[in-house]
Each structure stands twice: as C-alpha cells, then as structure tokens.
Amino acid sequence: xxxxxxxxxxxxxxxxxxxxxxxxxxxxxxxxxxxxxxxxxxxxxxxxxxxxxxxxxxxxxxxxxxxxxxxxxxxxxxxxxxxxxxxxxxxxxxxxxxxxxxxxxxxxxxxxxxxxxxxxxxxxxxxxxxxxxxxxxxxxxxxxxxxxxxxxxxxxxxxxxxxxxxxxxxxxxxxxxxxxxxxxxxxxxxxxxxxxxxxxxxxxxxxxxxxxxxxxxxxxxxx
Amino acid sequence: xxxxxxxxxxxxxxxxxxxxxxxxxxxxxxxxxxxxxxxxxxxxxxxxxxxxxxxxxxxxxxxxxxxxxxxxxxxxxxxxxxxxxxxxxxxx
Numbered sequence: 001x002x003x004x005x006x007x008x009x010x011x012x013x014x015x016x017x018x019x020x021x022x023x024x025x026x027x028x029x030x031x032x033x034x035x036x037x038x039x040x041x042x043x044x045x046x047x048x049x050x051x052x053x054x055x056x057x058x059x060x061x062x063x064x065x066x067x068x069x070x071x072x073x074x075x076x077x078x079x080x081x082x083x084x085x086x087x088x089x090x091x092x093x094x095x096x097x098x099x100x101x102x103x104x105x106x107x108x109x110x111x112x113x114x115x116x117x118x119x120x121x122x123x124x125x126x127x128x129x130x131x132x133x134x135x136x137x138x139x140x141x142x143x144x145x146x147x148x149x150x151x152x153x154x155x156x157x158x159x160x161x162x163x164x165x166x167x168x169x170x171x172x173x174x175x176x177x178x179x180x181x182x183x184x185x186x187x188x189x190x191x192x193x194x195x196x197x198x199x200x201x202x203x204x205x206x207x208x209x210x211x212x213x214x215x216x217x218x219x220x221x222x223x
Numbered sequence: 224x225x226x227x228x229x230x231x232x233x234x235x236x237x238x239x240x241x242x243x244x245x246x247x248x249x250x251x252x253x254x255x256x257x258x259x260x261x262x263x264x265x266x267x268x269x270x271x272x273x274x275x276x277x278x279x280x281x282x283x284x285x286x287x288x289x290x291x292x293x294x295x296x297x298x299x300x301x302x303x304x305x306x307x308x309x310x311x312x313x314x315x
Contacts, residue, residue, distance in 0.1 A: 019288065019290045019291050019294070020288045020290070020291070021287070021288075021291055026291075029291065029294065029295055030294075032295070033294070033295060033297065033298045034298075036298040036299060036302055037298050037301065037302060037305070040298075040301075040302030040303075040305055040306060041305070043306065044302075044305055044306035044309045044310075045309070047306055047309070047310060048306075048309040048310055048312075051310070052310075060252060060253075061253065066249070066252075066253070070245065070249055073245055074242060074245060077238065077241045077242065077245065078238070080277065080281055081234055081235070081237075081238040081281075083281075084234050084280075084281045085234060088231045088234070091231075203281075204282055207277055207278075207281040207282045208282070210277055210281075211274045211277045211278060211282075214270055214273045214274050214277065215270050215274060217248075217270075218248060218266050218267065218269070218270035219267075219270070222248060222249070222251075222252035222266055223252075223263055223266060
C-alpha cells in the first residue's frame with residue numbers, strides 16, 4: 001500500500017491551496033471537526049455525571065441489552081466497510097458495484113436505526129425512561145430489591161437517551177443523505193471515476209458516525 | 224470512462240480487526256476476572272484502537288497530507304482538555 005496510489009483515488013477536482021483537498025471534502029472535514037466537539041460535550045457530561053454521581057451506577061448488562069447492541073455495533077461496522085467499498089468501486093470505474101455497495105450501506109444503516117428503535121421500545125416497556133425508572137415497572141421492582149441503585153437511575157436514563165438519541169439522529173440523517181444520493185445521483189449514473197465527490201464526502205460522514213458509536217458502545221454499554 | 228484499478232487499503236482485513244476487537248471488548252467486559260480500573264483502561268484502549276482504524280483506513284486519514292491531518296486532529300486534544308476540565312471541577 002502506498003500513499004501515492006491511494007491519494008490518487010480522490011476525484012481530480014481543483015484542490016484548495018495549501019491543503020490539497022477539494023472544497024466539498026474540506027467542508028465535510030470542518031463539519032466533522034465541529035462534530036467532535038459536539039459529541040465531546042455529551043461524552044464529557046456523561047463522564048462528569050457518572051463518576052461524580054452520589055452513589056453507584058447500574059452495572060453493565062443489567063438494564064441494557066448487550067447482545068442486541070453488540071449485533072448493532074457489528075452491523076454499523078459492516079455498513080462502514082460497504083460504504084468504503086462503494087467508494088473504491090467508483091474510484092476504479094465500476095458504477096454497478098458502487099450502486100450495490102451503497103444500497104447495502106443504506107440497508108445496514110436503516111437496520112441499525114430500526115434495531116435502536118426496538119431497543120428503546122423494549123427499555124421503555126421495562127420502565128427505563130429519560131427521567132429514570134417508571135413506578136410499578138420491572139425496573140422499579142429491581143430498584144426496590146436493591147438490584148439497581150435508586151439515586152443514579154435518573155442520571156443514567158437522561159445521559160443514555162441523550163447520547164444514543166443524538167447518535168441515532170446522526171445515523172438517520174446519514175441514511176436519508178445516502179438514499180437521496182442513491183436515487184438522484186447513483187441510479188441515474190451521474191457518478192463517474194472523474195466525479196464522485198458526493199460518495200467520498202457522505203462516506204466521511206458515515207465513517208465518523210461509526211467511529212462515534214465505537215466510543216459510545218464502550219463507555220455506555222460495557223463500562 | 225476510466226477503468227484503471229487503484230491500489231486500496233485492505234478494507235476487509237480492517238473489518239476483521241474491528242470485528243475481533245469488538246468480540247474482545249465483550250469478553251473483556253463480561254468474562255475476564257480483572258479489577259474494574261484495569262478493565263476500564265483496557266476497554267478504553269480497545270475503543271481508541273478501533274476508532275483509529277476507522278479514521279486512518281476508512282476515512283483515509285493515513286493517506287492525507289499533514290495539513291489536513293493537523294486541521295482534523297486539532298479538536299481531539301481540545302475535546303480531551305474540555306472533558307478533563309469538567310472532571311477536575313466536579314470529581315477531583
């Protein structure tokens with residue numbers, strides 16, 4: 001693998017002086033840099049609230065369903081691979097393969113959102129809400145038996161739903177953007193080896209969403 | 224239409240690394256009988272490792288120029304300072 005051959009995959013657009021990237025890609029990177037600070041605010045709040053909380057936090061796996069979320073994590077990683085395969089296919093001049101990989105990515109992203117909605121529904125049914133635990137629910141019984149800490153369930157609920165909710169919103173935006181590009185650009189054959197900036201920039205966004213989930217999965221579900 | 228095939232990073236190998244590291248994280252979190260602090264440290268290292276694989280190979284940061292890399296990396300230390308500042312006020 002050489003950096004020269006891989007750098008040649010970028011569409012041959014006029015590059016911005018000094019940075020050697022075209023302006024759409026630069027714009028996406030600047031946006032993603034701002035997104036780093038956005039998610040840092042959410043993760044930072046979670047860390048401060050969790051480790052400064054007046055009492056224990058629920059142990060991993062007691063409230064949240066780890067198996068289904070681990071599968072969802074794997075699904076998002078797979079969709080990241082399919083996205084980069086779509087990028088590689090159009091860079092190599094194969095729009096047919098690019099369409100297939102892009103469609104696989106859209107389906108993978110939509111499944112991730114669907115599974116997250118299922119997870120939320122299941123959690124709410126068990127009594128886990130953004131405000132804490134619902135009276136009379138299964139989780140309220142566990143709190144009463146001392147299996148879950150009463151003092152921190154409100155903080156747990158609010159931080160969990162805020163972080164995963166904002167991430168889910170980002171995934172939804174990615175799926176909608178990719179579906180739009182698929183219908184208006186990929187299907188009519190507007191992407192060529194000379195012009196595939198849309199695939200590259202939406203791909204950067206999609207990989208960033210995957211990267212954020214990798215961090216969130218660890219600190220929210222496993223720690 | 225150009226049909227030249229470019230040399231790409233080994234995307235499927237990176238996917239395999241990510242899948243194995245995710246499985247390792249699950250084993251680490253629920254199977255390994257080690258202290259909570261060591262577990263936390265190992266889980267964070269694994270998560271950062273996975274995030275770096277995505278950024279370097281899927282986002283092609285490994286193959287970009289230094290100017291773009293520096294511009295992209297600037298928010299990372301800022302974010303860490305931001306989190307550390309919050310922790311210092313409320314925890315330490």
